[in-house]
Amino acid sequence: MIGLVVVPTPMWYLLLSALLFTIGAVGVLVRRNPLVMFMCIELMLNAVNLTFVTLGRRLGSIDGQSIVLFVLVVAAAEVVVGLSIIVSIMRRRSGINVDDLAELKG
Amino acid sequence: MILVGAIGVVVRTNPVHAALSLVLTLFGIAVLFVAQHAEFLAAVQVIVYAGAIVVLFLFVIMLLGVDRAEDLRTDALGGQRGLAVVVGVGLLGVLGAAIVRGMGAVVTRSAEGIAVGTVEDADANITQIARSVFGDHVVAFELTSVLLVVAVVGTVLLSRRRPTDVRPISGRPS
Numbered sequence: 037m038i039g040l041v042v043v044p045t046p047m048w049y050l051l052l053s054a055l056l057f058t059i060g061a062v063g064v065l066v067r068r069n070p071l072v073m074f075m076c077i078e079l080m081l082n083a084v085n086l087t088f089v090t091l092g093r094r095l096g097s098i099d100g101q102s103i104v105l106f107v108l109v110v111a112a113a114e115v116v117v118g119l120s121i122i123v124s125i126m127r128r129r130s131g132i133n134v135d136d137l138a139e140l141k142g
Numbered sequence: 143m144i145l146v147g148a149i150g151v152v153v154r155t156n157p158v159h160a161a162l163s164l165v166l167t168l169f170g171i172a173v174l175f176v177a178q179h180a181e182f183l184a185a186v187q188v189i190v191y192a193g194a195i196v197v198l199f200l201f202v203i204m205l206l207g208v209d210r211a212e213d214l215r216t217d218a219l220g221g222q223r224g225l226a227v228v229v230g231v232g233l234l235g236v237l238g239a240a241i242v243r244g245m246g247a248v249v250t251r252s253a254e255g256i257a258v259g260t261v262e263d264a265d266a267n268i269t270q271i272a273r274s275v276f277g278d279h280v281v282a283f284e285l286t287s288v289l290l291v292v293a294v295v296g297t298v299l300l301s302r303r304r305p306t307d308v309r310p311i312s313g314r315p316s
Contacts (some may be wrong), residue, residue: 098274
């Protein structure tokens with residue numbers, strides 16, 4: 037509702053991305069489902085992307101947006117590898133809880 | 143709306159609901175990209191994140207059949223949740239202080255930056271990104287292609303079923 041009344045300044049964008057990053061970090065700490073933890077990591081990456089775009093626009097530089105492009109590629113690769121690891125772990129055991137995965141031995 | 147989606151990712155017990163909340167947040171961030179004249183990134187955000195990554199999440203959730211609710215009531219480690227909240231508040235405080243204090247430097251530096259400024263046009267935006275990615279950062283761009291190849295090969299290797307793993311129906315568990 038605030039965004040409709042007040043013209044959003046870079047300060048609002050940065051505070052919003054800080055909030056998103058915090059929510060993602062707390063989610064990684066709180067949740068025990070590896071899939072949801074990955075989603076929270078995605079939240080944090082998106083918060084950083086928003087910061088890049090905001091500051092890049094603020095500084096009149098396009099480099100922020102190209103860095104966001106690279107972050108997207110790296111995030112996609114990370115998600116693919118992580119999910120395949122989760123799938124190969126879940127094939128061997130049925131529990132979906134990172135506390136049960138404290139050992140490397142399969 | 144973005145924050146509602148983000149909180150939904152954390153507090154939803156069902157992973158499918160969490161993924162759909164993530165879609166809400168990602169679309170909201172795409173809208174913010176459009177509002178900041180980063181149209182190309184908004185399109186890429188919708189296609190890559192909402193289109194590919196979340197679908198991959200949902201696919202894995204359905205594949206593993208883990209779409210049952212997680213018990214959020216019980217605290218797995220003693221006092222971990224309170225500690226997480228403390229860490230979150232501390233992180234938010236640090237980030238907020240950094241933003242509030244750092245905005246002055248950004249404003250002073252942006253005085254000449256706005257003059258050069260990004261042209262407020264979608265085509266110009268794409269042109270500028272292309273110049274930046276394929277001109278200044280072309281080595282990093284090539285390295286991302288290497289990274290993607292490594293990711294694809296690693297994924298195939300990880301999720302491949304070994305020939306010895308294929309066992310008859312009455313076989314013993316591996």
